[in-house]
Amino acid sequence: THSVRRGEKARQEQRWLLALQQRDPAMLDSLQAQTTLRQLLASFNEAELDAHRQITELHNQATRDEMTGLCNRHAFRRDLTELLQQENTQTAILVLIRATELGKLNAQRGFQS
Numbered sequence: 336t337h338s339v340r341r342g343e344k345a346r347q348e349q350r351w352l353l354a355l356q357q358r359d360p361a362m363l364d365s366l367q368a369q370t371t372l373r374q375l376l377a378s379f380n381e382a383e384l385d386a387h388r389q390i391t392e393l394h395n396q397a398t399r400d401e402m403t404g405l406c407n408r409h410a411f412r413r414d415l416t417e418l419l420q421q422e423n424t425q426t427a428i429l430v431l432i433r434a435t436e437l438g439k440l441n442a443q444r445g446f447q448s
Contacts, residue, residue: 402441 351372354362358376360369398410406414418427 402444 350363351368354360354372355375360372360376363369363372398407398413399405400407415429
Protein backbone atom coordinates (compact mmCIF):
# COMPACT_ATOMS: atom_id res chain seq x y z
CA THR A 336 0.00 0.00 0.00
CA HIS A 337 2.97 2.33 0.55
CA SER A 338 4.08 1.90 -3.03
CA VAL A 339 0.50 2.48 -4.24
CA ARG A 340 0.30 5.75 -2.27
CA ARG A 341 3.71 6.83 -3.53
CA GLY A 342 2.65 6.06 -7.08
CA GLU A 343 -0.58 8.05 -6.69
CA LYS A 344 1.29 10.95 -5.11
CA ALA A 345 3.77 10.94 -8.00
CA ARG A 346 0.89 10.97 -10.52
CA GLN A 347 -0.76 13.88 -8.69
CA GLU A 348 2.53 15.80 -8.70
CA GLN A 349 2.90 15.13 -12.43
CA ARG A 350 -0.65 16.40 -13.07
CA TRP A 351 0.09 19.52 -11.01
CA LEU A 352 3.33 20.18 -12.88
CA LEU A 353 1.66 19.70 -16.25
CA ALA A 354 -1.34 21.85 -15.29
CA LEU A 355 1.01 24.55 -14.02
CA GLN A 356 3.15 24.42 -17.17
CA GLN A 357 0.06 24.56 -19.39
CA ARG A 358 -1.59 27.13 -17.09
CA ASP A 359 -4.72 24.99 -17.23
CA PRO A 360 -6.50 24.26 -13.91
CA ALA A 361 -9.01 22.00 -15.71
CA MET A 362 -6.25 19.39 -15.98
CA LEU A 363 -6.56 18.77 -12.23
CA ASP A 364 -9.09 16.34 -10.78
CA SER A 365 -10.54 18.11 -7.77
CA LEU A 366 -12.38 21.41 -7.70
CA GLN A 367 -10.26 22.49 -4.73
CA ALA A 368 -7.04 21.85 -6.67
CA GLN A 369 -8.42 23.74 -9.67
CA THR A 370 -9.37 26.70 -7.47
CA THR A 371 -5.95 26.69 -5.82
CA LEU A 372 -4.20 26.66 -9.18
CA ARG A 373 -6.42 29.49 -10.49
CA GLN A 374 -5.46 31.58 -7.46
CA LEU A 375 -1.79 30.75 -7.93
CA LEU A 376 -1.93 31.64 -11.63
CA ALA A 377 -3.71 34.92 -10.83
CA SER A 378 -0.92 35.77 -8.38
CA PHE A 379 1.71 34.91 -11.00
CA ASN A 380 -0.05 37.07 -13.59
CA GLU A 381 -0.28 40.03 -11.21
CA ALA A 382 3.39 39.69 -10.28
CA GLU A 383 4.32 39.50 -13.96
CA LEU A 384 2.30 42.64 -14.76
CA ASP A 385 3.83 44.47 -11.81
CA ALA A 386 7.34 43.50 -12.92
CA HIS A 387 6.56 44.66 -16.46
CA ARG A 388 5.30 48.02 -15.14
CA GLN A 389 8.44 48.45 -13.05
CA ILE A 390 10.72 47.61 -15.98
CA THR A 391 8.86 50.08 -18.19
CA GLU A 392 9.15 52.79 -15.54
CA LEU A 393 12.87 52.15 -15.06
CA HIS A 394 13.41 52.21 -18.81
CA ASN A 395 11.60 55.54 -19.07
CA GLN A 396 13.59 56.99 -16.18
CA ALA A 397 16.82 55.91 -17.86
CA THR A 398 15.98 57.21 -21.35
CA ARG A 399 13.62 60.17 -20.91
CA ASP A 400 14.16 63.72 -19.70
CA GLU A 401 12.12 64.20 -16.54
CA MET A 402 10.96 67.73 -17.37
CA THR A 403 10.23 67.47 -21.09
CA GLY A 404 9.48 63.78 -21.48
CA LEU A 405 11.74 63.75 -24.55
CA CYS A 406 14.51 61.24 -25.13
CA ASN A 407 17.66 62.06 -23.17
CA ARG A 408 21.29 61.76 -24.24
CA HIS A 409 21.43 58.08 -23.26
CA ALA A 410 18.55 57.26 -25.61
CA PHE A 411 20.08 59.49 -28.29
CA ARG A 412 23.43 57.68 -28.10
CA ARG A 413 21.73 54.28 -28.12
CA ASP A 414 19.58 55.16 -31.14
CA LEU A 415 22.45 56.80 -33.02
CA THR A 416 24.71 53.80 -32.41
CA GLU A 417 22.00 51.45 -33.70
CA LEU A 418 21.48 53.57 -36.81
CA LEU A 419 25.20 53.78 -37.54
CA GLN A 420 25.60 50.01 -37.21
CA GLN A 421 22.85 49.27 -39.74
CA GLU A 422 23.82 48.62 -43.31
CA ASN A 423 21.61 51.26 -44.78
CA THR A 424 21.78 52.77 -48.25
CA GLN A 425 19.62 55.75 -47.34
CA THR A 426 21.10 59.20 -46.85
CA ALA A 427 20.55 60.79 -43.45
CA ILE A 428 21.21 64.16 -41.88
CA LEU A 429 22.00 64.77 -38.24
CA VAL A 430 21.19 68.23 -36.91
CA LEU A 431 22.46 69.28 -33.50
CA ILE A 432 21.08 72.33 -31.75
CA ARG A 433 22.91 73.89 -28.84
CA ALA A 434 20.54 75.28 -26.24
CA THR A 435 22.60 77.73 -24.21
CA GLU A 436 19.81 79.17 -22.07
CA LEU A 437 18.58 75.96 -20.45
CA GLY A 438 19.80 77.08 -17.03
CA LYS A 439 17.63 80.18 -17.20
CA LEU A 440 14.66 78.19 -18.49
CA ASN A 441 15.01 75.71 -15.64
CA ALA A 442 15.18 78.57 -13.11
CA GLN A 443 12.12 80.30 -14.60
CA ARG A 444 10.01 77.16 -14.91
CA GLY A 445 11.00 75.80 -11.51
CA PHE A 446 12.81 72.64 -12.56
CA GLN A 447 12.70 70.19 -9.68
CA SER A 448 15.62 67.85 -9.29
